[in-house]
Amino acid sequence: xxxxxxxxxxxxxxxxxxxxxxxxxxxxxxxxxxxxxxxxxxxxxxxxxxxxxxxxxxxxxxxxxxxxxxxxxxxxxxxxxxxxxxxxxxxxxxxxxxxxxxxxxxxxxxxxxxxxxxxxxxxxxxxxxxxxxxxxxxxxxxxxxxxxxxxxxxxxxxxxxxxxxxxxxxxxxxxxxxxxxxxxxxxxxxxxxxxxxxxxxxxxxxxxxxxxxxxxxxxxxxxxxxxxxxxxxxxxxxxxxxxxxxxxxxxxxxxxxxxxxxxxxxxxxxxxxxxxxxxxxxxxxxxxxxxxxxxxxxxxxxxxxxxxxxxxxxxxxxxxxxxxxxxxxxxxxxxxxxxxxxxxxxxxxxxxxxxxxxxxxxxxxxxxxxxxx
Numbered sequence: 001x002x003x004x005x006x007x008x009x010x011x012x013x014x015x016x017x018x019x020x021x022x023x024x025x026x027x028x029x030x031x032x033x034x035x036x037x038x039x040x041x042x043x044x045x046x047x048x049x050x051x052x053x054x055x056x057x058x059x060x061x062x063x064x065x066x067x068x069x070x071x072x073x074x075x076x077x078x079x080x081x082x083x084x085x086x087x088x089x090x091x092x093x094x095x096x097x098x099x100x101x102x103x104x105x106x107x108x109x110x111x112x113x114x115x116x117x118x119x120x121x122x123x124x125x126x127x128x129x130x131x132x133x134x135x136x137x138x139x140x141x142x143x144x145x146x147x148x149x150x151x152x153x154x155x156x157x158x159x160x161x162x163x164x165x166x167x168x169x170x171x172x173x174x175x176x177x178x179x180x181x182x183x184x185x186x187x188x189x190x191x192x193x194x195x196x197x198x199x200x201x202x203x204x205x206x207x208x209x210x211x212x213x214x215x216x217x218x219x220x221x222x223x224x225x226x227x228x229x230x231x232x233x234x235x236x237x238x239x240x241x242x243x244x245x246x247x248x249x250x251x252x253x254x255x256x257x258x259x260x261x262x263x264x265x266x267x268x269x270x271x272x273x274x275x276x277x278x279x280x281x282x283x284x285x286x287x288x289x290x291x292x293x294x295x296x297x298x299x300x301x302x303x304x305x306x307x308x309x310x311x312x313x314x315x316x317x318x319x320x321x322x323x324x325x326x327x328x329x330x331x332x333x334x335x336x337x338x339x340x341x342x343x344x345x346x347x348x349x350x351x352x353x354x355x356x357x358x359x360x361x362x363x364x365x366x367x368x369x370x371x372x373x
Contacts, residue, residue, distance in 0.1 A: 002029015003346035007178070008368070009033070010084050011065065012093035016134070016160050017194065018118050019061040020167030022092055025174065026064030027338040027348040033063045033084070033364050040357040051333060052353065063335050064351040066360035072367075074234040078103050080365070085109050087368045089175055096116040097128050110198070113187040114177040116170050122193035132194045139319075141198035146205055146219040155218075206266045227251065227272040227279055231309065236291040239285075242305040245269075251302040255295075256286045266351040 004025055009032040010073065011022040019041070025305045026032040041062070047055030047161075071077040081103070085091055091110065095099060097119055117123060120132010138144050138156045147154035170192055175186040182370075199206070205216045208224060215226055223229035223238075228243050243249050246268055255260045260282055265271045272279055287295060292308055299306040316336075318325055331353040338348040365371040 001346065002027075002349070003342075004028040004030040004178075006087045007031065009090040009092065010088035011035065012091065012095070013118060014094065016061055016163035017166040017170065018092050018116075019043075020089065020164060021116070021118075021174065023061050023063050024167070024171040024338065024348075025090070026351065027340070029346070030090070032065040033088075033368070034062065034067045034082070034355065034358070035081070036067055036069050036357060038069050038358075039071075040148035044357065053356065059333075059335065059354045062354040063330060065355055066364055067355035067358055068361040068364050069358035070290065072103055080369075081105070082109065083369050085113075088113060090114040090116065090178070092118065092170065092174075096131060107189070109243040110187060110189065112185065113179070114181065114190070116174055116177075116190040116192060118166060118170060118192050118194075120193060121195045123191045127195070134163045134194070137162045137194045137198050141195060142205065143198065144201050146216050146218055146224075148217055149220045152218065153343055161196045162194045162201070162356055165201050166192065166194050166204045167251075169197050173199070222280075225273070226269060226319055227276045230280070232284060232287045232295075234287050234290060234295055238309045239292045239295060240309060241295075241299065241309045242307075244305065248304045251282070251304050255298045255302055255304070256283060258282055258286060262294055321338075332335045 006342040007025070007030040009022055009025050009030045011018065011032050011034045013019055014023065014036070020033070020142040022032045041058060043058040043061075044054045049056045051059050070080055072081060082105070085105070086109065091113060093116070098109065099233075119128070120137065121130055123126040135156055136163065139154075141162070143161070144156055147157065158219060161323075170190070172192045173192060177190060179186055192300065192371040193299070204225060208214075208216055221231040226244060228241055228249075231238050231240050241252070243252055249272065250262075254257070266275060296306050296308060308314075315321060324337075324341075326337050327334045328350040329335075333353060335350060335353070337350075340348040
């Protein structure tokens with residue numbers, strides 16, 4: 001039995017942030033009903049590649065759910081929606097601000113329930129009515145200004161980074177609100193925006209700006225606060241060296257025999273930051289002398305974090321990924337596993353593969369509403 005067994009989730013969201021959140025809840029045992037328009041979630045068509053009749057993108061964030069179709073432009077569809085809301089514990093939606101209200105949905109319907117509203121910019125503020133897309137939010141909130149090569153063009157993160165983080169924050173917020181309801185009986189509305197999450201996720205880069213007043217710049221794969229902490233080219237390929245403290249830097253000097261770097265002024269991080277260019281130049285020339293496997297073996301032996309730069313395929317077939325069960329077998333296909341590992345009871349676990357469009361309409365209306373089809 002999952003930790004959220006018995007919790008009913010009405011998923012009115014689409015694309016990624018909302019569906020990602022509700023998939024996390026489904027993995028934890030919640031009964032998640034995905035309400036789709038008659039033409040379905042847009043991501044069903046975001047392929048190739050396809051798995052069956054839906055895009056792989058859709059499969060990435062809709063595992064463990066049941067799908068029903070409702071025409072919310074019709075009075076009958078809206079009436080069913082109102083009834084479903086009354087039988088749900090959690091409602092997740094990501095319509096534009098005011099859309100649900102135009103359908104006749106009001107706050108009184110959510111008394112004692114958890115109502116998570118996900119939008120691009122939040123329910124308030126001068127941009128509240130604007131649509132929010134991950135790449136636009138990456139541009140708006142600073143991450144693209146610090147991603148890319150120095151002097152080069154800005155770059156986005158290679159996945160829909162803000163959508164994924166927002167989905168995870170939604171999951172956190174919903175679980176906290178459910179815990180509050182367990183203690184008090186009170187429901188809550190969560191106003192969650194991609195914009196707020198993206199600003200929050202700027203962490204040290206934002207705090208660096210607060211502390212110094214200076215805008216951080218694009219630094220490629222280098223770190224703004226630590227040296228050496230970046231990618232280096234070996235004789236055959238690239239690898240990552242993540243030297244996080246003074247002891248590790250001393251070990252780097254031993255492994256590389258970089259006697260020129262064994263100076264008192266480089267013995268602390270501030271000194272290394274001030275001499276970033278010289279340190280990187282010296283190490284870059286040394287690393288070209290041996291292959292990646294050599295450097296990884298040596299640094300691991302000396303307790304310095306380092307890693308090869310792997311492809312997605314290499315990452316998921318790595319011995320560690322296999323040992324940790326990074327892929328789940330769900331029905332007749334594989335799916336990326338939930339990262340939560342409960343070591344005793346209530347583990348996150350797969351239930352069923354993503355649903356076909358409207359596959360469970362009759363089943364859910366009978367089960368939730370007692371409507372015989």
